[in-house]
Amino acid sequence: MRVLIIEDEDLAVWGLISKLQRLEPAVEILATLDTVQTAVAWFRENPAPDLAFFDIQLADGLSFEIFEQVTVPCPIIFTTAYDAYALRAFKVNSVDYLLKPVAQDELSQALSKLRHLRGPAALDAGTLQQMMQMLKPKEFKNRFMVRVGDHLTAIDAADVDFFFGENKIVWLRHANGRKYPVDYTLEQLDGMLDPERFFRVNRQYIASIGVIRDVVAYSNSRLKVNLKDPMNEDPVLISREKVEAFKTWLGK
Incomplete structure (x- = not known):
């Protein structure tokens, strides 16, 4: 041969x-x-x-x-x-x-x-x-254009703590504490963002790895995620079907 x-x-x-x-x-x-x-x-x-x-x-x-x-x-x-x-x-x-x-x-x-x-x-x-x-390495979205008054400004994905849906609007929460509306659905964002950095924790939130303070057990085999966000006191819950994937992502 x-x-x-x-x-x-x-x-x-x-x-x-x-x-x-x-x-x-x-x-x-x-x-x-x-x-x-x-x-x-x-x-x-x-x-x-x-x-x-x-x-x-x-x-x-x-x-x-x-x-x-x-x-x-x-x-x-x-x-x-x-x-x-x-x-x-x-x-x-x-x-x-x-x-x-x-x-x-x-x-x-x-x-x-x-x-x-x-x-x-x-x-x-x-x-x-x-x-x-x-x-080919998949290219993920690195910046988001947001409107601040009459101006447009670019925000790096690395500076985003999380995205969330509220009153039919999707918001970007900056690390500086401010929030900005974005022209994407959470479903669209889920396919654009680097999965090493962001995780769709539930129907309302996509969180970055850096904003997660801790995770605690919750009822019915779910998890509760506490975010490093003093303005957000509502619990962010992870459904049972996402628990294993979330643990794997968090432990990478």
């Missing part, structure tokens, strides 16, 4: 080679490459290998960029540190993936799968685009 390895971490390269040699003693490592550009040049100048291993994140970009510049006429196994759930779309069109550090039993299963392939695995444009979209 003639194998090409595209990986920018030396330890990962030698670990993969060692496991391959144990599973396939006759394996021939054609080359080890660490950038998109060297990989593109290699495919242009050499016949196709029997198998290629592609690390997703290379020194000069994502390995998917290779497919945009050159035809890759061979089966591919991606190696990646990304979570398997996020990469469920990779198991299509004879493409497989392994999570790093690569386990020998999983490598063995991937090689077994590739032995049953008929012809090279081709990445179609739709699959490639789907993969790239999944791996």
